[in-house]
Amino acid sequence: MKVIVSGGAGFIGSHLVDALISKGMEVHILDNLVSGQKEYVNPQAHMYVVDIGSEEARKIIMEVRPDAVFHLAAQADVGKSVLYPRYDADINIIGTINMLEACHKAKVKKFIFASTSAVYGNLNRELLSEDEVTIPASYYGLSKLTAESYIRLFYELYRQPYTILRYANVYGPRQMAKGEGGVVAVFFDRIKKGGSINVHGDGKQTRDFIYVKDIVSANLAALTYGNQETIQISTSQKTSINEILSLISDIHGISVARGFTAAREGDIKHSCLCNKKAQHHLNWKPIYNIEDGLKETYAFNIKAESNVNEAKSND
Ligand code: NAD
Numbered sequence: 684m685k686v687i688v689s690g691g692a693g694f695i696g697s698h699l700v701d702a703l704i705s706k707g708m709e710v711h712i713l714d715n716l717v718s719g720q721k722e723y724v725n726p727q728a729h730m731y732v733v734d735i736g737s738e739e740a741r742k743i744i745m746e747v748r749p750d751a752v753f754h755l756a757a758q759a760d761v762g763k764s765v766l767y768p769r770y771d772a773d774i775n776i777i778g779t780i781n782m783l784e785a786c787h788k789a790k791v792k793k794f795i796f797a798s799t800s801a802v803y804g805n806l807n808r809e810l811l812s813e814d815e816v817t818i819p820a821s822y823y824g825l826s827k828l829t830a831e832s833y834i835r836l837f838y839e840l841y842r843q844p845y846t847i848l849r850y851a852n853v854y855g856p857r858q859m860a861k862g863e864g865g866v867v868a869v870f871f872d873r874i875k876k877g878g879s880i881n882v883h884g885d886g887k888q889t890r891d892f893i894y895v896k897d898i899v900s901a902n903l904a905a906l907t908y909g910n911q912e913t914i915q916i917s918t919s920q921k922t923s924i925n926e927i928l929s930l931i932s933d934i935h936g937i938s939v940a941r942g943f944t945a946a947r948e949g950d951i952k953h954s955c956l957c958n959k960k961a962q963h964h965l966n967w968k969p970i971y972n973i974e975d976g977l978k979e980t981y982a983f984n985i986k987a988e989s990n991v992n993e994a995k996s997n998d
Pocket residue numbers: 689690691692693694695696713714715716717718719720733734735736754755756757758759774778797798799800849850851852853854862863864865
């Protein structure tokens with residue numbers, strides 16, 4: 684099977700590429716490396732440094748004629764979208780339309796899209812389901828929601844098959860200490876640099892944290908299942924920022940110093956997504972609990988680094 688992964692040099696995309704290659708697939712990556720890292724790109728993948736909104740990206744899709752396209756490339760920073768709404772829309776809306784047009788022409792059998800819980804905005808419900816009202820509170824949430832609508836219309840008008848996956852807050856190795864849902868990466872970065880951790884608000888706000896490998900397995904399931912569906916990929920478990928900090932302290936073996944600052948304007952108090960539809964339509968459920976996911980992320984971020992430092996000081 685031949686696939687294209689846009690954003691395949693990024694945090695989630697690079698893990699997806701590794702999994703697809705380990706399953707024996709021919710993988711092509713479209714990524715302009717604006718936030719992606721060359722060193723995370725699997726050497727067995729065909730890498731094209733291109734913008735998803737370009738004519739060149741369309742040509743590559745036409746030439747490769749993949750069976751499926753995973754569209755993960757995006758402007759994924761909520762704060763940046765608020766500062767630069769047009770830039771955000773150019774990538775997340777116009778870029779997605781460019782991909783869709785090329786996929787339709789190349790007769791791609793499945794378009795799998797990385798969407799987000801940000802489409803719901805500040806609903807503050809205990810547990811959100813896919814048919815909840817969507818009132819985005821950022822241009823990022825709005826641009827992803829608009830891209831979703833284009834994908835649905837490309838099916839209605841051109842019969843371009845799709846699955847839309849709305850991810851909860853993803854964390855794991857290779858995540859940069861910024862962007863959407865990057866709180867775990869930010870905390871590990873602070874530990875690495877030896878500083879105290881700054882918590883916005885009282886730390887009692889909760890999120891649905893999902894480990895990156897579970898996001899990868901959901902994407903793989905979408906190759907076969909979930910046709911023309913919009914599905915939340917989540918753990919359905921709430922974890923507070925204070926709980927994350929305690930778990931990190933336990934794993935690290937020493938208490939992590941923390942300070943509290945004023946809550947950020949517009950921050951959502953609680954966000955948790957129901958994953959029943961994913962279990963039913965994708966035949967998928969998450970494997971990782973938060974402790975195991977954090978342990979693997981810690982091993983990547985902190986342990987690996989201190990081993991390198993130890994080796995250096997022994998030289
Ligand atoms: P990331 O920034 O690590 O990855 C995005 C990748 O897209 C990067 O490699 C970047 O270089 C590439 N890219 C950006 N603009 C591009 C363009 N115009 N042309 C070509 N390539 C471009 O982000 P991530 O966290 O891995 O997110 C991947 C996807 O998952 C995004 O679509 C994001 O919106 C979605 N998502 C992420 C989370 C999360 O918690 N990380 C949650 C919900 C949804």
